[in-house]
Amino acid sequence: MTRGAGISAFSAFFRRVDLARRPYLPAIAVTLLLFSLNGFLQPKTLRPVAIAADISTYLPMILLAVGQTYVVLASDIDLSVGGIISLVNVVTVSVMTALGGSHGAIMAGILVGMLVGIVCGAFNGFCVAVLRFQPIVSTFASGIVFAGIALWVLPQAGLAAPDAYWETYGDNLIGIPFVLWILAAMAVTVALIAKLVFSRSLLAVGGNIQSAYQSGLPVPGLRISAFILCGLFSAIAALCLIGDTASGDPLLGAKMTLGSVAAVVLGGTALSGGRGNPLGSIFGAVILGLIGSVVFFAGVPFEYQNLVQGLIVLAALAGGVTIARR
Amino acid sequence: MAGVSSKEVIAGARSKFDPTALLRLPMVIPCLLIVILLILGETASPGFASPGQIVKLLTLAALLGTVAAGQNLVILGGREGIDLSVGAIISFGAVIAGNIMQGANSMVAPALLGAAGAGLGIGILNGIGVTILRIPPLVMTLGMLGVVQGALVAMTRGIPSGNAAPALSDFITQPVLAGIPGILFVWIGVGFFMAWLLSRTAFGYRIYAIGTNERAARLSGVSVWRMRIGLFGLSGFFAGLTSVFVLGYTGNSFIGVGDQYMLPSIIAVVLGGTPLSGGQGSYTGTMAGAFLLVILQSILITLQMEEFGRQIVFGVTLLVLMLFYGRQLRLRV
Numbered sequence: 001m002t003r004g005a006g007i008s009a010f011s012a013f014f015r016r017v018d019l020a021r022r023p024y025l026p027a028i029a030v031t032l033l034l035f036s037l038n039g040f041l042q043p044k045t046l047r048p049v050a051i052a053a054d055i056s057t058y059l060p061m062i063l064l065a066v067g068q069t070y071v072v073l074a075s076d077i078d079l080s081v082g083g084i085i086s087l088v089n090v091v092t093v094s095v096m097t098a099l100g101g102s103h104g105a106i107m108a109g110i111l112v113g114m115l116v117g118i119v120c121g122a123f124n125g126f127c128v129a130v131l132r133f134q135p136i137v138s139t140f141a142s143g144i145v146f147a148g149i150a151l152w153v154l155p156q157a158g159l160a161a162p163d164a165y166w167e168t169y170g171d172n173l174i175g176i177p178f179v180l181w182i183l184a185a186m187a188v189t190v191a192l193i194a195k196l197v198f199s200r201s202l203l204a205v206g207g208n209i210q211s212a213y214q215s216g217l218p219v220p221g222l223r224i225s226a227f228i229l230c231g232l233f234s235a236i237a238a239l240c241l242i243g244d245t246a247s248g249d250p251l252l253g254a255k256m257t258l259g260s261v262a263a264v265v266l267g268g269t270a271l272s273g274g275r276g277n278p279l280g281s282i283f284g285a286v287i288l289g290l291i292g293s294v295v296f297f298a299g300v301p302f303e304y305q306n307l308v309q310g311l312i313v314l315a316a317l318a319g320g321v322t323i324a325r326r
Numbered sequence: 327m328a329g330v331s332s333k334e335v336i337a338g339a340r341s342k343f344d345p346t347a348l349l350r351l352p353m354v355i356p357c358l359l360i361v362i363l364l365i366l367g368e369t370a371s372p373g374f375a376s377p378g379q380i381v382k383l384l385t386l387a388a389l390l391g392t393v394a395a396g397q398n399l400v401i402l403g404g405r406e407g408i409d410l411s412v413g414a415i416i417s418f419g420a421v422i423a424g425n426i427m428q429g430a431n432s433m434v435a436p437a438l439l440g441a442a443g444a445g446l447g448i449g450i451l452n453g454i455g456v457t458i459l460r461i462p463p464l465v466m467t468l469g470m471l472g473v474v475q476g477a478l479v480a481m482t483r484g485i486p487s488g489n490a491a492p493a494l495s496d497f498i499t500q501p502v503l504a505g506i507p508g509i510l511f512v513w514i515g516v517g518f519f520m521a522w523l524l525s526r527t528a529f530g531y532r533i534y535a536i537g538t539n540e541r542a543a544r545l546s547g548v549s550v551w552r553m554r555i556g557l558f559g560l561s562g563f564f565a566g567l568t569s570v571f572v573l574g575y576t577g578n579s580f581i582g583v584g585d586q587y588m589l590p591s592i593i594a595v596v597l598g599g600t601p602l603s604g605g606q607g608s609y610t611g612t613m614a615g616a617f618l619l620v621i622l623q624s625i626l627i628t629l630q631m632e633e634f635g636r637q638i639v640f641g642v643t644l645l646v647l648m649l650f651y652g653r654q655l656r657l658r659v
Binding site for chain 2: 132133146152155219258261265272303304305309310313314321322
């Protein structure tokens with residue numbers, strides 16, 4: 001009797017969990033599952049130091065995935081984020097070095113880097129929303145251009161970032177790791193953006209662009225804004241990568257583009273637009289990282305790690321899409 | 327109409343002559359651009375458009391064009407159809423074929439079967455994921471890309487292995503008839519096959535049907551999911567076929583050999599006049615698109631530009647070309 005009541009309470013709880021309104025819930029559940037599995041396989045990963053190190057590793061992808069989400073919500077896609085990361089990375093480090101590496105130079109480098117990201121995003125938005133290019137082809141082409149400019153600015157990897165920059169990035173601020181401050185600042189920003197009419201309008205554009213336009217929404221402006229946000233978040237991701245690697249590398253971003261799309265999908269956002277949430281993408285990026293970690297700690301032989309990782313990611317993508325549709 | 331002479335029809339057409347209408351014909355733009363680029367190349371570096379050089383360019387275009395045939399089918403089938411796994415399949419197939427062949431002429435046929443079969447299998451898995459599990463093609467093939475790359479690392483441990491047989495390499499790179507390498511005859515064969523498939527078979531008509539309006543096609547009795555599995559299977563098959571050609575071209579197989587074909591195969595389809603939304607377009611256009619892309623890349627190398635300059639010019643040119651192609655619909659009230 002009590003057991004039956006327990007089950008019905010359980011199912012009632014699940015009925016109350018509205019996945020259509022909260023598509024990120026499965027991603028949170030999977031994150032917790034993978035995190036526990038990781039802790040079970042290697043208890044040391046549960047220590048605060050290890051968690052902080054994990055967050056520092058995952059942070060660039062988290063930022064990139066959040067930026068990509070805004071574009072995907074409006075049913076576009078940005079394949080140039082890798083190029084933006086490379087470009088911002090080399091421009092920022094070059095500016096910092098050229099200005100002598102003082103605190104002022106570092107601030108200037110950060111500002112110029114963010115500006116580059118915004119300009120790249122605005123360019124993508126212009127091509128897609130005003131010139132009406134197909135987003136996949138257009139951002140692929142612009143990504144090549146961005147990566148090319150990055151190679152022009154800095155032909156070879158290895159220009160060192162000022163010590164003060166990466167020392168601050170890797171240090172604590174009021175007893176809390178600096179990366180956690182960035183994560184918190186990002187979370188607040190994402191929460192604030194979610195409260196804006198902008199977010200709801202973006203969902204409307206992704207859901208049905210024609211009706212959005214006919215009900216008077218500034219569709220091109222919204223899409224451009226989404227691309228600008230994506231460029232800005234990619235730029236911040238690049239700034240974090242500089243803190244990690246302490247140097248400029250024109251080929252840095254190449255591998256990250258498709259990962260950001262995968263993270264967005266893992267977070268429950270529909271690629272067709274109109275449904276999803278940047279919160280899910282944060283966990284999607286963490287899931288991608290944790291899968292690699294679990295496969296490593298599970299003692300999978302070295303040569304099979306990529307295959308097992310690929311299979312788990314595919315299964316997670318398939319599962320995420322299936323659950324999000326319910 | 328009986329009393330209207332052909333001259334009057336032409337005169338009537340001319341009176342409404344609109345130069346932009348000419349540009350809207352599907353094959354005109356890529357062919358025009360090919361001619362312009364060849365002239366540009368010839369001016370920049372005499373000999374660029376010599377017959378021998380054009381055959382070399384066509385050989386490269388044949389490699390890209392064969393994988394783009396499958397990509398074209400998947401895109402024509404609509405519902406955001408796209409195959410991101412073709413690059414990984416080419417790498418995978420090249421390693422399989424290279425290891426079956428091990429430089430022996432007698433093993434070319436088994437190697438071809440092995441690579442094409444592996445591609446077909448991966449493609450069918452993609453199709454099952456897209457239809458039965460209803461995963462968006464971009465996501466499914468992106469996930470498959472990771473799996474195939476992982477399988478490659480597991481198979482090779484990252485060490486290049488396997489060699490092309492001399493007969494295969496000769497067939498791909500050396501002239502077999504009238505100064506033309508065998509690969510070009512294969513490509514022409516692929517072109518005829520695709521033209522027959524798309525315009526002479528029920529399967530071909532159904533591809534356009536599901537690409538234009540999937541719902542209407544399903545209600546008219548087309549088994550959409552079976553069609554789509556077939557399309558992804560064919561895409562994998564063509565990528566597997568390409569892998570053997572690529573192996574013959576490069577001589578040996580290594581993990582990343584196919585990566586450079588993934589996005590260009592999509593671009594070739596788009597430059598050939600098939601919009602990513604599907605339902606319209608032809609493989610003849612895609613062949614022109616593949617040739618166009620290869621010429622463009624080759625000119626940038628001929629001009630002895632540095633890597634950064636090549637990338638910037640290539641990307642900007644693609645963006646400019648996009649102005650002429652199927653753009654998104656204008657929003658109207």
